[in-house]
Amino acid sequence: MTKGIYTILENRALTPDVYLMRLAGDTSALTNPGQFINIALDGFYLRRPISVCDYNDREITIIYKVVGRGTEKMKSMTEGQTLDVLCGLGNGFDTAKCGDKPVVVGGGVGVPPMYGLAKALIAQGKEVTAILGFNTASELFYKEEFEALGCKVIVTTVDGSEGTKGFVTNALPEIEYTDYSACGPEPMLKALYNATDKKGQLSFEERMGCGFGACMGCSCKTIYGNKRICKEGPVLVSDEILWEK
Amino acid sequence: MKDLKVNLSGWELDNPIIPASGTFGFGYEFAELYDINILGSFSFKGTTKDPRFGNPTPRIAECNMGMINSVGLQNPGVEKVISEELPKMRKVFNKKVVANVSGFSVDEYVYTCEKIDKEPDVGIIEVNISCPNVHNGGMAFGTSCENAAAVTKAVKAVTTKPVYIKLSPNVTDIVSIAKACEEAGADGISMINTLLGMRVDLRTKKPVVANKMGGFSGSAILPVALRMVYQVYEAVNIPIIGMGGVSCAEDVIEMMLCGATAVQVGAANLVNPYACRDIIEDLPRVMEKYKIEKLSDIIGGAH
Numbered sequence: 001m002t003k004g005i006y007t008i009l010e011n012r013a014l015t016p017d018v019y020l021m022r023l024a025g026d027t028s029a030l031t032n033p034g035q036f037i038n039i040a041l042d043g044f045y046l047r048r049p050i051s052v053c054d055y056n057d058r059e060i061t062i063i064y065k066v067v068g069r070g071t072e073k074m075k076s077m078t079e080g081q082t083l084d085v086l087c088g089l090g091n092g093f094d095t096a097k098c099g100d101k102p103v104v105v106g107g108g109v110g111v112p113p114m115y116g117l118a119k120a121l122i123a124q125g126k127e128v129t130a131i132l133g134f135n136t137a138s139e140l141f142y143k144e145e146f147e148a149l150g151c152k153v154i155v156t157t158v159d160g161s162e163g164t165k166g167f168v169t170n171a172l173p174e175i176e177y178t179d180y181s182a183c184g185p186e187p188m189l190k191a192l193y194n195a196t197d198k199k200g201q202l203s204f205e206e207r208m209g210c211g212f213g214a215c216m217g218c219s220c221k222t223i224y225g226n227k228r229i230c231k232e233g234p235v236l237v238s239d240e241i242l243w244e245k
Numbered sequence: 246m247k248d249l250k251v252n253l254s255g256w257e258l259d260n261p262i263i264p265a266s267g268t269f270g271f272g273y274e275f276a277e278l279y280d281i282n283i284l285g286s287f288s289f290k291g292t293t294k295d296p297r298f299g300n301p302t303p304r305i306a307e308c309n310m311g312m313i314n315s316v317g318l319q320n321p322g323v324e325k326v327i328s329e330e331l332p333k334m335r336k337v338f339n340k341k342v343v344a345n346v347s348g349f350s351v352d353e354y355v356y357t358c359e360k361i362d363k364e365p366d367v368g369i370i371e372v373n374i375s376c377p378n379v380h381n382g383g384m385a386f387g388t389s390c391e392n393a394a395a396v397t398k399a400v401k402a403v404t405t406k407p408v409y410i411k412l413s414p415n416v417t418d419i420v421s422i423a424k425a426c427e428e429a430g431a432d433g434i435s436m437i438n439t440l441l442g443m444r445v446d447l448r449t450k451k452p453v454v455a456n457k458m459g460g461f462s463g464s465a466i467l468p469v470a471l472r473m474v475y476q477v478y479e480a481v482n483i484p485i486i487g488m489g490g491v492s493c494a495e496d497v498i499e500m501m502l503c504g505a506t507a508v509q510v511g512a513a514n515l516v517n518p519y520a521c522r523d524i525i526e527d528l529p530r531v532m533e534k535y536k537i538e539k540l541s542d543i544i545g546g547a548h
Binding site: 001003040044045046047086206207208209210212213214215216217218219220221226231 | 267268269270274275277278290298299302303304305306307308309310311312314316319453463464512514515516517518519
């Protein structure tokens with residue numbers, strides 16, 4: 001983990017509620033797709049944990065949904081403004097656990113970290129399918145970007161206004177895959193887990209205090225004992241998950 | 246050269262800064278970030294007789310200038326703390342530590358404190374009778390003079406190290422409880438624990454944290470903590486470790502002027518993992534500004 005000041009390069013809407021922000025700064029603490037950063041905002045006590053969509057040696061792309069007053073403030077920020085950021089948090093996805101034909105599954109604002117994973121898997125020569133799930137066509141983002149990576153992309157919408165009608169699990173029978181990786185709301189993760197016998201890596205969300213393992217605010221039980229979503233997570237492997245809720 | 250040394254019951258600390266229990270784990274997350282040996286000491290994660298997972302999640306809610314937690318004393322239990330956590334801690338921290346102990350009965354406090362007392366790495370035992378996040382215990386011992394005195398007396402009977410009792414602010418008269426602890430043999434007072442609070446999620450229209458209520462901490466509670474330390478300082482003759490909303494060197498000075506001998510920093514560590522390092526580095530500058538040569542000279546100076 002590093003703490004640093006990052007400069008906003010770009011902050012633009014992808015949909016009415018979802019924004020893309022590019023930040024310039026030290027990315028040396030990022031080691032895996034699916035890790036997150038924790039952003040301090042003036043006037044707010046706790047930081048905002050946001051997953052990394054993509055990064056290179058000098059900049060980070062995040063995609064966030066405006067859900068409360070903190071992200072409302074973030075969306076109003078402009079190029080050149082700076083943010084205090086804790087970078088390189090959590091374990092992220094392990095590409096070594098993925099087979100030759102992995103499927104990456106993102107639900108809503110769970111789509112962004114799957115982009116970084118898909119990019120890494122394609123770079124390793126794997127044949128990647130991406131299932132991107134949304135409620136409705138107007139919420140859709142990043143389809144072209146996944147296609148540009150070289151993924152086969154399947155969009156699902158709950159109301160059927162774009163792609164396959166229904167949930168991400170409705171798209172599973174259409175494809176051949178060795179394993180899955182996913183990020184999205186917990187009901188989606190659980191539905192995926194129940195819909196397939198294949199192994200998976202699932203990225204969980206939880207309200208966090210610190211984001212770096214100090215406060216025990218985001219603990220969960222696994223078959224290997226207690227884990228912190230922010231430190232030993234957010235990615236858990238399917239074998240270890242205890243569905244409690 | 247400014248003198249930052251303070252003395253807690255014969256234990257000399259290089260400076261008064263002690264990360265508060267539950268915000269610093271057993272030190273090693275922070276040792277990856279900076280050399281934690283610059284600290285006066287730190288208070289380790291609240292330890293109980295048996296392992297505890299704690300409360301269901303969500304356990305955290307944000308507030309203006311603060312936060313609510315309902316972690317509920319998640320810890321691996323005293324046996325594992327002694328056999329696994331303390332040896333790991335020793336590799337990154339070469340000073341004595343404050344051992345924070347909690348329990349659900351007088352017998353549990355006695356059991357855990359007796360074990361912890363034998364650990365050479367422990368400087369003082371901080372007995373938490375004020376956790377707002379657990380039922381049938383925790384805070385229940387800190388809300389009546391009789392219970393507070395009973396725990397103090399029982400723990401003192403089985404320990405050799407200084408015993409500091411950590412008090413709850415969720416009482417009508419914290420002064421009488423502090424006095425009851427002093428009369429029962431406490432070597433010092435540690436105060437304040439978090440204030441019981443809650444938030445409601447407007448989307449679900451239900452409490453944000455699963456346990457409904459939790460402990461409110463952060464900058465917002467500093468004035469309450471200062472007032473209580475000030476009141477207790479007037480009433481007791483044992484040292485006070487002051488805490489509650491401290492986030493900068495100025496807050497430390499203010500807390501000491503109210504009567505604290507040492508100062509714990511809690512929630513600030515979670516927002517800025519370098520908070521304690523920053524405070525320690527900034528203290529000499531703030532002392533110079535307010536013409537303080539020796540920090541221990543200002544203890545209780547506001548009275």
